[in-house]
Structure formats: structure tokens, C-alpha cells
Amino acid sequence: MSQWMTLFQKEILEMWRNFKWIWVPITFILLGVSEPITSYYLPEIIKSFGGLPEGAVIDIPPPTAGAVLASGLSQYSTLGVLIIVLGTMGVIAGERKSGVAAMILVKPVSYLSYVTSKWAGSLLLVWFSLFSGYLSTWYYTGQLFEWVAFGEFLHSFVLYGLWLTVILTLTVFFSSALLSPGMAGFISLALALVVSIISGALSHLLEWSPSQLTSYASALLVTGELPEDTLLAILISILLIIVLLWLSVFLFKKKELAS
Amino acid sequence: MEFLEGINWGLLAPLFIVQLILLVVSLVDLSRIEKTNGPKLLWVFIIIFVNIIGPILYFVIGRRNN
Numbered sequence: 001m002s003q004w005m006t007l008f009q010k011e012i013l014e015m016w017r018n019f020k021w022i023w024v025p026i027t028f029i030l031l032g033v034s035e036p037i038t039s040y041y042l043p044e045i046i047k048s049f050g051g052l053p054e055g056a057v058i059d060i061p062p063p064t065a066g067a068v069l070a071s072g073l074s075q076y077s078t079l080g081v082l083i084i085v086l087g088t089m090g091v092i093a094g095e096r097k098s099g100v101a102a103m104i105l106v107k108p109v110s111y112l113s114y115v116t117s118k119w120a121g122s123l124l125l126v127w128f129s130l131f132s133g134y135l136s137t138w139y140y141t142g143q144l145f146e147w148v149a150f151g152e153f154l155h156s157f158v159l160y161g162l163w164l165t166v167i168l169t170l171t172v173f174f175s176s177a178l179l180s181p182g183m184a185g186f187i188s189l190a191l192a193l194v195v196s197i198i199s200g201a202l203s204h205l206l207e208w209s210p211s212q213l214t215s216y217a218s219a220l221l222v223t224g225e226l227p228e229d230t231l232l233a234i235l236i237s238i239l240l241i242i243v244l245l246w247l248s249v250f251l252f253k254k255k256e257l258a259s
Numbered sequence: 260m261e262f263l264e265g266i267n268w269g270l271l272a273p274l275f276i277v278q279l280i281l282l283v284v285s286l287v288d289l290s291r292i293e294k295t296n297g298p299k300l301l302w303v304f305i306i307i308f309v310n311i312i313g314p315i316l317y318f319v320i321g322r323r324n325n
Contacts, residue, residue: 019284023318026281030311033274086319143270 004113007104011121024087024125028133031079033140035072039063040144065146069153070218072137073160076130077214081192084164085171088122089185092175092252101256111253119172119245126168127161134160148221155226156217162237163213167192169244176252210237278311285314288322295321 015021038045043060046052063071092115095101105114138153170191174184192211199209206212207229216230285306289295295302295317302321305313 018322019288019318022284023281023315026277027315029277030274030281037271037274083315083319140270 003109004117007109007113007117008120011117012124015121015125020087020125021128024083025129025132027083028076028080028129029136031075032072032133032137035075036068036137036141036144039068039071062145064222065141065148066152066221066224068145069138069141069148069156070221072141073134073156073217073221074214076133076160076164077196080130080133080164081167082189084126084168085185085188085192087125088168088171089175089188090181091118091122091172092248093179093181093184094175096179097181105256111256112249115172115176115249115252116245119169119248122168122172123165126164130161130164131157152220152224156220159213159217159220159230159234162234163210166210166237166240169241169248173244173248173251176248177255208232208236210240213237281311281314282306285317289317292322297321 092101095104101114105111134153134157138148141148167188171184171188174187175181178184178187195209196211196214199206199211200215203212203215207227210233212229212233216227216233220226286303289299289302289306302317305321306317307313309316
């Protein structure tokens with residue numbers, strides 16, 4: 001266990017060195033907060049661009065606070081996912097390429113602790129960034145529109161965090177299974193996109209799909225209650241995370257022993 | 260510029276500060292790092308002139324991790 005903690009601390013320290021602890025949360029804050037601000041100032045933005053005939057009346061009904069928060073959250077499932085995948089795709093593949101992995105694994109370090117410590121480090125970063133970004137989005141929505149109940153905020157936060165964890169684990173999996181970071185990133189992104197599109201289109205058949213967690217979180221914010229399939233989707237996501245993590249340790253071990 | 264008067268600066272100021280932090284951090288990192296993907300001077304311009312996206316782009320693709 002103490003060995004795992006050492007690896008974990010090394011991971012955290014490394015993320016300080018390349019400023020990940022600063023730029024990823026800031027990016028998430030800017031991504032999320034831009035949503036309530038643009039929807040609040042939208043009438044004025046349209047007015048200032050001009051080009052409208054005299055006397056034209058544009059009446060945009062102000063969106064509800066829940067809808068604004070939900071659209072702020074949806075930023076994380078597009079650009080947020082992109083940043084997570086690009087940021088973690090090199091986490092194992094990069095170290096293997098540069099030979100650091102071999103240097104560490106010469107010592108009596110188990111493959112399990114090597115992979116899981118890397119995964120846990122990125123996990124902490126993702127949840128921390130999502131929390132700071134989403135909390136500021138919630139605060140700005142409260143200031144500019146109405147306050148959304150904190151309980152709903154926390155629930156939707158956990159649902160979204162779980163989906164992002166699935167993406168993260170997928171990226172770690174491909175990063176340990178393939179040699180090149182670019183390939184790992186590309187495949188994870190493509191897979192996340194395909195899964196989202198398919199489960200969005202066939203939402204009545206795939207209620208249990210992990211990517212449905214994002215739409216359940218939005219539904220919670222807009223309507224105020226959770227759809228009943230949420231629990232199943234949560235369980236499937238957790239299962240998927242465990243299986244992917246186990247598989248990445250297994251594949252990584254096999255590859256390392258072969259080379 | 261009456262359009263600017265309707266804006267609540269107290270709310271927007273933290274965002275500018277956060278953005279400034281991002282800018283400074285990426286410039287500090289750029290000055291320390293040995294090599295980047297592509298010419299270093301190009302990244303200086305991208306970071307300074309491309310609003311918000313510039314520093315993020317630098318961290319995601321400009322930085323060479325080794």
C-alpha cells in the first residue's frame with residue numbers, strides 16, 4: 001500500500017510540474033461559466049450587433065436556471081471530454097515510449113499498482129476540475145438567474161463525473177493497450193462519440209448506456225426528478241470502469257513481458 | 260458605449276483574473292520548457308493573441324511531454 005501511495009504521490013507531483021492542476025480546472029471553469037453569461041447577455045449581444053430594422057422586437061424568453069445549468073454542463077461532454085482524452089492519452093503509452101515505465105517496472109513494483117496509481121491520479125484531476133468548473137457555473141447561474149438547489153447540483157455533478165470517469169478509464173485502457181498516445185486518444189474519442197450518438201438515437205433501447213448519464217443529469221436539472229433508469233446506468237458504468245481497469249492491467253502486463 | 264454600462268463588472272472581473280492566470284502560467288511554462296511542438300516564438304504569439312483558446316492549445320498540443 002505504501003508503495004502505491006509513493007507512485008500516486010509521484011503522479012500528483014508530476015501533474016504539478018506540468019501545470020495540469022492549474023490549466024485543466026481553469027479551462028473547465030471558463031467552459032462552464034461562459035454558458036450562463038452568454039445566455040444572460042444574449043439580448044444585448046444581439047442588440048449591439050445591430051443590422052435589425054427599426055422597431056423590430058426580439059422577445060427571447062429568459063431560459064430557466066435549470067436549463068442554463070444543464071447547457072453549461074453539456075459543455076463538459078464535448079470540449080471537456082476532448083481535454084480529458086488529450087490530457088491522459090499519453091499517461092501510460094508516453095511513459096512506455098520514453099522508457100520511464102521500464103525504469104520503474106525494473107523495481108519490484110506490481111503492474112496493478114503502476115496502472116491504478118496513474119489512473120487514480122488522473123481521476124482526482126478530472127473530479128477536481130469538474131467540481132471547480134461546475135461549482136462556478138452553478139454560482140454564476142445563481143447570480144444571473146435563479147439558484148438551483150444544491151442537492152440537485154451535487155446529484156448532477158456525480159452523474160457527470162461518473163460518465164467522465166468512464167471516458168478516462170477508456171483512455172487509460174487504450175493507452176496501456178496500444179503503443180502510441182495519438183492512436184489511444186483517437187480511438188477513445190471516436191468510441192466516446194459513437195457511443196454517445198448511438199445511445200442518444202436509440203435512447204429507448206439503451207436506457208442503461210453509461211453515456212445516458214449525461215442526459216439523465218440534464219433531465220434532473222430541467223424537470224427536477226431523476227429518470228428511473230438512472231440506477232441501472234450507474235451500476236453499468238461502475239462495472240465497466242472496473243472491467244476496463246482490470247483489462248488494462250492485464251494487457252499491460254502481457255505487453256511488458258513480451259517486449 | 261452605453262452597452263458597456265449595463266454589465267455587472269463585479270461578476271465578470273473574476274473571469275478576467277482567471278484568464279490572466281492561465282495566460283501567465285502558460286507563458287512561464289513556455290519560458291522554462293526546452294522544446295515545443297513547432298517554433299517557440301509562434302507559441303508566444305498564439306498564447307498572447309488567441310483569447311482563452313491560445314493557452315489551452317499550448318498545453319494540449321504545444322507542450323512536449325517527456
